[in-house]
Amino acid sequence: MTVTDRQAAAVRWALIGKRPGQLGEYTVLAADDTGPGRQDYYALARELVRSNPGTATAGQTDALPWVYFAPVTSGTGRRTAVASMEWPTDEVRDSSGRAATLTRYFDLDPEVVATTGAGYEAQYRALTRESPADGTGFTFRASGPVLDELAGFVHGFGAELLIQAAALLLEGPVVIAPEGPMTGLPDRMRCLDAVLGLLPYGIRDSLAVGTWTPNDSQHGLRLAFSNRVMTGQQMIRRGEPITFRTRVAQDYAHRLLRLIGDGSRRRIAELLAKLWANRRPYSVDRPGEVLDSLADLDRVYAVYQDLIRRAATAGTVADLMRQPDTELNLVEPEITERLVREVLDHGTDYDLQVLARYWPVPMVPGMVVGAALTSAESRMRAIWRLASASGQQTWFLTTLIAGADQGPELERVVTFLTTATDLPFTVLLQQELLARPAAAARVLTAAYLSRGESLSRWAELLFSRRTPLPVWAEPFAAMRAGRPELTKEQATDKMFTGSRVALALFAVTAEAAGADVFLECANAWSVLHNQLRQRDPALVQLFLRITETTGSTSVENHAALDLLRLAADVPLRHNPGLLNPDQTARYLAGLDARLTLLDASLAVEYASGLATEVTRTILDRNGVAFLLTFADRVSPAAAAAVFQRLAERAVSYPAAIAEVSPTVLDRLVELVPGLGIRVARIRLGEAVSRQVPPTAMIQNCVQAQAEGLSVVEILTEIRNWERLDSPAEVFALIDALSAEALKIGLKPIAGSGMAYILDGHCGENRARDFSHWLANHADLLRRRSDFLVQILKKHKPPKPESRGFFRSRSPSDEGAPS
Numbered sequence: 001m002t003v004t005d006r007q008a009a010a011v012r013w014a015l016i017g018k019r020p021g022q023l024g025e026y027t028v029l030a031a032d033d034t035g036p037g038r039q040d041y042y043a044l045a046r047e048l049v050r051s052n053p054g055t056a057t058a059g060q061t062d063a064l065p066w067v068y069f070a071p072v073t074s075g076t077g078r079r080t081a082v083a084s085m086e087w088p089t090d091e092v093r094d095s096s097g098r099a100a101t102l103t104r105y106f107d108l109d110p111e112v113v114a115t116t117g118a119g120y121e122a123q124y125r126a127l128t129r130e131s132p133a134d135g136t137g138f139t140f141r142a143s144g145p146v147l148d149e150l151a152g153f154v155h156g157f158g159a160e161l162l163i164q165a166a167a168l169l170l171e172g173p174v175v176i177a178p179e180g181p182m183t184g185l186p187d188r189m190r191c192l193d194a195v196l197g198l199l200p201y202g203i204r205d206s207l208a209v210g211t212w213t214p215n216d217s218q219h220g221l222r223l224a225f226s227n228r229v230m231t232g233q234q235m236i237r238r239g240e241p242i243t244f245r246t247r248v249a250q251d252y253a254h255r256l257l258r259l260i261g262d263g264s265r266r267r268i269a270e271l272l273a274k275l276w277a278n279r280r281p282y283s284v285d286r287p288g289e290v291l292d293s294l295a296d297l298d299r300v301y302a303v304y305q306d307l308i309r310r311a312a313t314a315g316t317v318a319d320l321m322r323q324p325d326t327e328l329n330l331v332e333p334e335i336t337e338r339l340v341r342e343v344l345d346h347g348t349d350y351d352l353q354v355l356a357r358y359w360p361v362p363m364v365p366g367m368v369v370g371a372a373l374t375s376a377e378s379r380m381r382a383i384w385r386l387a388s389a390s391g392q393q394t395w396f397l398t399t400l401i402a403g404a405d406q407g408p409e410l411e412r413v414v415t416f417l418t419t420a421t422d423l424p425f426t427v428l429l430q431q432e433l434l435a436r437p438a439a440a441a442r443v444l445t446a447a448y449l450s451r452g453e454s455l456s457r458w459a460e461l462l463f464s465r466r467t468p469l470p471v472w473a474e475p476f477a478a479m480r481a482g483r484p485e486l487t488k489e490q491a492t493d494k495m496f497t498g499s500r501v502a503l504a505l506f507a508v509t510a511e512a513a514g515a516d517v518f519l520e521c522a523n524a525w526s527v528l529h530n531q532l533r534q535r536d537p538a539l540v541q542l543f544l545r546i547t548e549t550t551g552s553t554s555v556e557n558h559a560a561l562d563l564l565r566l567a568a569d570v571p572l573r574h575n576p577g578l579l580n581p582d583q584t585a586r587y588l589a590g591l592d593a594r595l596t597l598l599d600a601s602l603a604v605e606y607a608s609g610l611a612t613e614v615t616r617t618i619l620d621r622n623g624v625a626f627l628l629t630f631a632d633r634v635s636p637a638a639a640a641a642v643f644q645r646l647a648e649r650a651v652s653y654p655a656a657i658a659e660v661s662p663t664v665l666d667r668l669v670e671l672v673p674g675l676g677i678r679v680a681r682i683r684l685g686e687a688v689s690r691q692v693p694p695t696a697m698i699q700n701c702v703q704a705q706a707e708g709l710s711v712v713e714i715l716t717e718i719r720n721w722e723r724l725d726s727p728a729e730v731f732a733l734i735d736a737l738s739a740e741a742l743k744i745g746l747k748p749i750a751g752s753g754m755a756y757i758l759d760g761h762c763g764e765n766r767a768r769d770f771s772h773w774l775a776n777h778a779d780l781l782r783r784r785s786d787f788l789v790q791i792l793k794k795h796k797p798p799k800p801e802s803r804g805f806f807r808s809r810s811p812s813d814e815g816a817p818s
Contacts, residue, residue, distance in 0.1 A: 009139045011108045011127065012079070014041035018100035020092050026100070030134035037075075044072050045105040048083040048208070050219045053101065061178040061227060062212055064101065065185060069120050069192075070208030070220070072107060079107035080205065082127055104128060108140050110205050114279045117144030117201065119193040120209065121186065145193065147276065151269035154194050159263050162191075164242040165223075166198035167253035168234050169207065170287035171246050175215070175226040177237040185211055188225055195223060197272050198256060199282075200293045206283040222284060248287045251305040255294045258301055271297075300326060304335045307342055317342045318351035321358065329361045340364055344371035349382035359390040369399045372416075373409045380416045393424050398432040401439050410442060418446040418454050425461045433462060437472050437495045441504035448507035449545055455511050463508075472496040475524065479509040484521035491523040502528040503543060510550040519557040525564070526597055532568040540568045547573070555583050559590030566609040571616070584626050588633055600635060607631075607638035611645035619646075619653035628664065647671035654678035658686060662703075669707070676707035684717040691722055694729050698736045706744065711737050711753040712761075719762045727773030730757055730766070 014031035028038040048068040057063060065086035072081040088102040106127040113123065126142035154162055168174045176191065188211040196204055207222035215228040229235045236242070244250040260267045274297055282290050288311070295302035303320045306312035317339050320326055328336045340358070343351050344367060358364045372383045387396035397417075404413040417423065433440040440462060447455035463469065463476045472495035478485040486505075490496055506528060509518040518524050532543060547565070551573070552558045562572050591610075595603045610630070614623050627646050631639040647668040650657045657668060658679055669676040680703060687700045701714050709717070711734065715724075723729050734757075738750040754774070760767040 009108065009112045009141075010137050011106055011130075011140050012041070012137070013127075013130075013132065014038065014045065014105045015102060016042055016045050016105060017088060017102040018092055018094045021095050022100070023095040026103075029102075032132065032135065032137040034135045040074055041105055044074060044081060044107065045083050045103050047072065047220075048081060048105075048210075049085050049103055050217050051214045053085070053214075061183055061225075062214060063183075066210060066212045067120075067124055067185065067189065068208065068210040068221070069123065069204075071110065071205045074107070078110055078205075080110040080113045080123075081105065081107040082123055084124065084128060112140055113142075114202070114205075116140075116142050117276060117279075118142035119145045119150075119197070121145070121189040121193055124189060144276065145197075147197075147272045148265070148269050150190070150194060150197055151265050151272055153190050154197075154268050154272070155263070155265045157191065157194065158238070159260055159268055160257065161236065161238065161242075162194050163198055163253050163256045163260075165195045165236045166256070167244065167249040168236070168242065169195070169199065169222055169284055170249045170252060170290055171234070171244065173221065173230075173233040174223050175213075175229055175233050175235050176223070177235055178212075178225045178227060179238060188212070191225075192223065197276060199275065200278040200280065200290065201276050202278060202280045203282040203284065203290060205281060206285070246287070247309045248291050251309065252287075252291050252294070255291070255298060255301060255305065259294070259297055299323070300328070300331050300339070301335060304338055307338060314342045314346035314351055315348070318347055318354050321354045328358050328364075333363060336361060337363060337367070340367050344368065344383075349379075349385075352382050352386050353389060355386055356389040359392065365392065365395070365399070369396065369403055372396075372400055373403055373412065375412065377412070377415055377419070380412065381420070384416070384420065388422075394426050394428050397423065397429055401429075401432050401436060404439065406438070410439060414439070414442045414446045417443055418450050418458070425457065427467065430461050430467065434470055434473055437470075437501050438498050440473075441498070441500035444504040445500060445507050445542055445546065448511060449549075451549075455508065459508050459512065470495065472498075472501060475505055476508055479505065479517050479521070479524075480512040482513040482517055484517045484524070486521050486523040486527075488523060491527050497527060497531075499531075500539060500542070502531055503539065503546065507546050507550075510546070514553070515550045515561070516552050516554050516557045519552055519554075519560045522594075522597060525560055525594065529564055529567050529594075529598075532564055535569055540570060543568055544570060554590075555586040556590030556593065559587045560594050562610070562613075563591065563594050563606060566606045566613075572610075572613040581622070581625065584629055588630055591630070592633060595634070600637065603635060604638045604641050607634050608641035608645055611642045615645060615649040619649040619656040621656050621659065624650075624656050624660065628660070643667055644671055647675060650675055651678065655682045655686075658682045677704075677709060680704035680707040680709055681717055684714065688718050688721045694723055694732065697721060697723065698733055701733060701737060702740050705737055705740060705746075711749040712756050715753060715756050715762060724762055724766055725769070727766075727770040730770055731774070731777070 012032055014033075015029045016026050017029050018026055019029070026042070028042050031038050031041055033041070048070055049066070053062060053064060053066070065084045067085075068081075068083045070081050070083075072079050083106075084104045085101050086104070088100070092100045092102075094100050104127075116122075118126065122142045122145060126140060130138045132138050165174055165176065176195075178188075192209050192211070196209070208220050210221045210224040213219060213221055213224045213226050215226045215230050215233075218230075234242075244253070256271065259271045278293060280293070282293065284290070291305075292302075299320060303312050303316055306316065321328070321339070321343070328339065340355065340361075340363070343355060355364060355368065359368075368383060368386060372380050375383060384393075384396070387393055400413055401417075404410040423429075433443065443458055444455065444462075447458050459476070459480060463473055463480060469477060471490055471493045475486040475490055475496070495501070502524065505524060506515065506518045509515065531539060543564070547561065552561050565572050595606065598606070607630070611627055614627060624646065627642050631642040634642070646657075648671075650668060651672055651674075654675065657665065660668070665676065665679060669679075680700075683700050684704055687697050692700070697718065701718070704714050704717070705711070714737070718724065731754075734750055734753040737753065738748060741747070741749050754770075756762070757770050758767050758774075
């Protein structure tokens, strides 16, 4: 040992007590320092020894000596102090006759203690065996404990209880009940060593411990034996449960219990050796650092616990997994699950790739697939790269499909499958999809909507003849080849009638052979129709998207497609040829072919729906002609639905029905009263615009009067008819209306009509001309009347006995010669 080493290892000491009969306080009786430093020793000792014993005699739990170990600060800096209060060899009584104790105080450089690794018991024995003369010093000589023996003590006392005591020190002061063998000084010091041995050795310089405290005054002991508990302290007692107040303390205890495994003496000794070798400075005031000190002893569990208390991130876990010596298959399943879950849920795309190393761990592949099922598209691609790096592409895909039964998960998987460009199209993938027609149907429809070559690749994988196909898939192969084949057995197969399969068949057929091949197959059309009738919003929306990009080149099949849209309760696509008279017959033939497959109630519903669609925006004469032709071809109930819609729309577009037959018009008017008046006005207007001859105009006016227009309203409607300039034709018109009014039981209207003209409502010139003509006509009628009267006067009828012209003939006259 060098001079410097000897100086560092020099022990400062003092004996503090009383001389026989001494009056007053305790004093320093002897010390290595004969100068004023003696008072410094006294103050330091009093910081450790806060109580005086009463009758602490041998055999009692509070029997002397009481030994304390603590860090202190003096004029020379930080020191490690040991104080032992004991009875002097020869009894000493002070002036009051009270027995006086002797306190042996020692302190030395803490680095010397740390270098030797001496425990409390070793320090005590090394210091108390010295008996230097007053004014002389000595050198500290000690060594670390035999850890196997200390492990034996831990094992015998109860490793779990001592571990809990060590962890509780991270929360606050702890007292140990002096039970069983813990009544003697050696066992208590050994127990202190055991508890502190379960913490890093470097923590000893941050706390004070003692073999006994009466707990009758405040003190700074972090760990001590006592039979009393003060506020803020926790007591350790055999058989009583321990409750941790902090997560750090709880995690520390759990880590130590894991580290000792089966609790054997060997495992305990291994743990004590690792902790005893850790001389880095720690403090009970920074418990997190103490917990971190165990990380290298069980790195996997340390990171797991840090995750639980939110002190670690996914990046921390990924870094752990990158370490060559990290083996997840050797730890508990719940720990592996938590670590892998953290990377899957929160790790970066780069972090994910570390899981390729752990693919052989049984739970990892399934967790990867589970994460993929709930991931966004970009994240799923990163997981796909992980599966590829693990060489498990096909397994990953088939398991992914098998796990995505329905809902958002299936949608995410379908999006991934139809947008990824590096998928292995294997037989196993084909078989998995063929076994799950619902998933296959979604893949096919999504591929169709994505356009490009995706659909043809998937269809080739699924429906090539390299392998036998299940019943539901056979129609796909046939229609891709242009054959509209779907047998009744196939159409009723529960797999085929499942969600979206028929719509997928429509998409695949439209892509490969054209939509007409599908629409010409009555069974296929019926299955899709029945599914659309359910009005499932998702299916209907998908149908709309598919039909936006495909259609029929056949007028007949366009009618079949329109019925599907009616079944889905969506608007028809614009069809310029629908109202083309040259195509109407073919379109209606297509409707007939499909309506015969449906119930009568559906035929009525679709007839009304078709009429609604044809008249949705505007009703013109082509539309009217189409609907009347359609009504002639359907059942009376369906025709009634067509006429009802036609009548309702004709209210807004009466010109469209201006040329219909009286029979049709009468039927429409019956459905919507008042419609006849609107049509009559339209007809009168058209007659005026064409300047029809008087005969035609009189016919239109008579019809208008029959529909309810007054003679004044009729004359108002035709006031621009040029033939009203002719008073004779005006008179003939009014006279005809008057005669017709009498036939249908109306009041005479000739006067009101003529008055309307004479009052100038149809023009002043016309009024003057009509007045002049009417006066002449009246004069003519008077002269004719006068002439007839003169004739009657000149030519009297025969006498009554003569047979008169007006005498009724009797029955006997019948057949007599005239």
